Every structure is written in C-alpha cells, then in structure tokens.
Amino acid sequence: MSVYKKDPTESRWEGKSERALDTTPAYARLTISGPQTPVLEGEDVTLECLSDGDSDMANYTFEKYSTWMRTWVRLDSSRYVRCWYFSVNISRNDERLLMHISDISEWQNGPYRCVKTDNQTGQDEASDALRIDVIYxxxxxxxxxxxxxxxxxxxxxxxxxxxxxxxxxxxxxxxxxxxxxxxxxxxxxxxxxxxxxxxxxxxxxxxxxxxxxxxxxxxxxxxxxxxxxxxxxxxxxxxxxxxLSFGDILLYIGIPGVMLTVLVFTLFSILIRYRKQQMRKPQISLVDDEKRAPIYKGSLQSVCSTASDTQPLVM
Missing domain, CATH: 2.60.40.10 (Immunoglobulins)
Incomplete structure (x- = not known):
C-alpha cells in the first residue's frame, strides 16, 4: 500500500495508515546480564534497562506481568505487592538502571519489561518483554x-x-x-x-x-x-x-474415639429430651365412681355425669 505525504485536508484514515507503517523502534530495550538460558533457583539475576534515545534513566522503570492480577506491576513502587511478592532491588548508578533479584525463586519467573513514562503526554513506552524461566x-x-x-x-x-x-x-x-x-x-x-x-x-x-x-x-x-x-x-x-507416630495414633485412635463419644452424647441427649416431653403431657385421672358422659357432636370435652347414657354417640 502506498503512503502519501500527510496533508491537513486529507481524511484521518490516511493518517492512521501512515502511523500503522511507522517502524520506529521503541526507546527502551531490556537486556539481561548473565546467562541467556533458564536460571537455576537460588541464583542471582540482574536485569538492565537500556535506552537508545536517552541517557537519563529517571523516567524509566521495570515492570513484571502478574498472572493472578492479569496486569503489569511496577516494581520500583513501595506498595505491598512490590515489597512482599516480588522482592527485587532496583538501582540507578552512573546513568544505568539495574534490577537485582537475589536468590531467585520459582514464583519470580515470567515476563519482565522496561517502561518509560512521559509526564507530558501521560503515555508509556514499553520494551519487548523478556521472560525469565526458573528451573526448580x-x-x-x-x-x-x-x-x-x-x-x-x-x-x-x-x-x-x-x-x-x-x-x-x-x-x-x-x-x-x-x-x-x-x-x-x-x-x-x-x-x-x-x-x-x-x-x-x-x-x-x-x-x-x-x-x-x-x-x-x-x-x-x-x-x-x-x-x-x-x-x-x-x-x-x-x-x-x-x-505408630503421633499422627497415626490420632488417626486410628483419637478421631474414632471422639466420633464415638459425640455419637453417644447425641443419643443420650435425644433420649433425655424425649423423656422430658413425655413428662410435660397432662395426666388424666379417673375416679372409680365417676363416669364420663359420651361425646356429642359439637362438644369439645366430655361432661361428667352420674346418670346412665340413654342417647347414642353422634359421629
């Protein structure tokens, strides 16, 4: 596709095509000093951020991609994640930006990159990511x-x-x-x-x-x-x-004993509760010389009577 010289009267689509073909390299390039192969757990690793366009590295820093956060995390910050999770040492000496990882662990593997922050535009320029593989x-x-x-x-x-x-x-x-x-x-x-x-x-x-x-x-x-x-x-x-070890004794004797004790206690509690419910029920005492009249339709309780029943029970 041919790209013509940009003209203010041209459409904005032609300007986008021109920017899409811009092959200007990123200012920051991330390199690692030492072996270019996977590193062994416990070794010391140093990364250096190099810029082709700047000698002042004040606006440059390192970032690591966090899988569980799904984002790039800036490593020169004093945030909680920086201090307790990544544990790196970043220094600027003689116009060099270095990051030192002491006693690298398996959770410190993954991609790293160098980033420049433009305070005027608010946009970041990032280098290609460099992945560190840790053998453990x-x-x-x-x-x-x-x-x-x-x-x-x-x-x-x-x-x-x-x-x-x-x-x-x-x-x-x-x-x-x-x-x-x-x-x-x-x-x-x-x-x-x-x-x-x-x-x-x-x-x-x-x-x-x-x-x-x-x-x-x-x-x-x-x-x-x-x-x-x-x-x-x-x-x-x-x-x-x-x-038998303590764990075996706890497994074979302690846990079954506790479960049996809980089962017996539960059954005993249920039995006591059942007996208490039985004791709360009202007791009906009948006197030998007292007779109960039959229950009629609409009656809520029996009526005491000394006379004999001459009427049939209504259902």
Missing part, C-alpha cells in the same frame, strides 16, 4: 493409593499378604524422572509408583523414591519409608503400636 525441583511427597488415609509416615505397617501401592510426586518446573530402589538391593524401578504384591517378611526394608529434573541432572530430591509387615499375633500388634 522441590517438595517431594509420598502417598498411598486406594486408601482413605493417603499419608505415608516414616514407618509403614501393612498386613502380611496385602498389596502396597505408594506414589511419589514432586513440585518441579518440568516433569521429573522418578525411580524406586530398595536399600542394600540392586534393583531399580523406573516409575513414580511402587507396587508390592503379597508382601511378607522378605519384603521389609527401606524403600527410596528419587526424583531428578530432566534438564538439570544436579537437581535431585529423595524420600523414603520403612516397610514393616505384621502378623496377627500379640507380639506383632505390640510392635505395631510402638511404631
């Missing part, structure tokens, strides 16, 4: 499958002949590689789920789950549990009770 692996969990109480303690007691299924999961920037192993054994199971069928005394031991980041092999997290198999004998029952 943390918080490994073990949980029992097909169980109403999925938590796995350090010692897991199971009945002989039963099946044990334990799943391993970790919080990671990418899906990690999982593997199971047993202490003092050479077998390795490349899976996130450990399945042991028909367990016996030979199945006892320490089982270890390992989670490894796919792109950063130095990131490894492990978790384990001790498997104990019990038989239905007094000795095994005592061993099982001695190996």
């Amino acid at each position: 692996l943390q918080n490994i969990y073990l949980q029992k499958l097909h169980s109403w109480y999925p938590s796995v303690s350090d010692i897991l007691w199971v009945e002989e002949g039963s099946t044990v299924e334990v799943k391993c999961a970790a919080s990671s920037s990418q899906e990690p590689y999982y593997s199971w192993s047993q202490e003092f054994s050479d077998w390795i199971l490349p899976s996130d789920t450990l399945v042991l069928k028909n367990v016996n005394e030979g199945s006892e031991g320490k089982y270890i789950c390992q989670a490894r980041h796919p792109n950063m092999y130095s990131l490894v997290k492990t978790s384990y549990f001790q498997l104990r198999v019990m038989k239905k004998s007094p000795e095994q029952v005592r061993a099982f009770a001695s190996g």
